Amino acid sequence: MDRSDVGALVQSAIDGDAAAWKALVEGLSPLVWSVARAHRLSDADAHEVYQTVWFRFAQHLGRIREPQKAGSWLASTARHESLKVIKGLRRLTPTDDPQLLDRVSEDRTPEQSLLDAEEAAAESERIRHLWQEFEELGDRCRQLLRVLMASPPPSYQEVSAALGIAVGSIGPLRQRCLRRLRARLEARGAE
Amino acid sequence: MDDLSATGGGEPFDAQEPALGLLDGELREAASVLDPVPTALEQLAVEAFALHDLDARIAELTFDSVVDAIPVRGAVDVPRMLTFHADGLTVDVELTGHGLLGQVLPPQTAAIEVLSGPRAGSALTTDALGRFASEEPPSGPFALRLRTGGGVLVTDWLTA
Secondary structure, eight states, rough: GGGGGHHHHHHHTTOHHHHHHHHHHHHHHHHHOOOHHHTTTHHHHHHHHHHHHHHHHHHHHHSSOGGGGGHHHHHHHHHHHHHHHHTOOOOOOOOHHHHHHHHHHHHHHHHHHHHHHHGGGGHHHHHHHHHHHHSSSSSHHHHHHHHHTTOOOHHHHHHHHHTOOHHHHHHHHHHHHHHHHHHHHHHHHOO | OOOHHSSSSSSSOOOOOOHHHHHHHHHHHHHHHHSSHHHHHHHHHGGGGGGGGSEEEEEEEEEEHHHOOOOOOOOOOEEEEEEEEETTEEEEEEEETEEEOOOOOOOOEEEEEEEEEOOEEEEEEETTSSSSSSSOOOOOOEEEEEEEEEEEEOOOOOOO
């Protein structure tokens, strides 16, 4: 899904086209998930927020004012739901970084199985190190980068809606955070 | 960063620091390997298309004690109060650890379905004063679908 198709896909979905809806889910799901994760929601909470966001999107489909900005609508709804869950403090179990890393070995996606193949062991190791350093960044950088790393990559409008920060500040912040991450990786390599 | 801009979403990097663009790509790869959208969850979002109902009116959330109320110091297990509005109809809901209580105002009878996803929910009916109750507290995403004399109404989805 190309971001420029979003408006047309929303319109087709309103008209009852299930394939258009599926394309929207596939293209924008990683953004919604990333927003929940950027807020450090636990597995259970992230699952619930993700569902609430998509259920509400389906419900409001015909009433969304700017269909081409559905990505921003989803990001902003995911942000508000995440903040509500945090405020409600229903479950005091934020995502634990080591847990997330441990889970990799239990719950394998095809990509992981591939990675775990012997010839790819080094690559897997490199990705784990990268993730570890990323998780140890300050909250602000961690949050921004977690949203930006959604695939397909979100627009700055969507990132702005996801985190409540000005579009103009995202580029410079992103560069700074990536530089910081690179410095951590270099320091690790030098050890 | 042609590969990023080609998707139409990603924003290009400063050409002066191509290494940062590379690192960004590696992070994206790491996220898709280490923290992808769970497949079953994405399937639920696909199925959610069934919730697209042009005939039902939406009762919008106008009060939620989680954000709109001042917390009482030291109080534990405080019920969550919710109010939904649609065209002169109000639905008040109170969620506790023990269940769900609510009232339709102005008082009237309604058939109510507690939804937790795209599949059929559990059914409740109101008394003559529009009151309804369930001993099962909703957990996770939920919405109420109300069938009144005036038509079908669905509340905004929330995370309970």
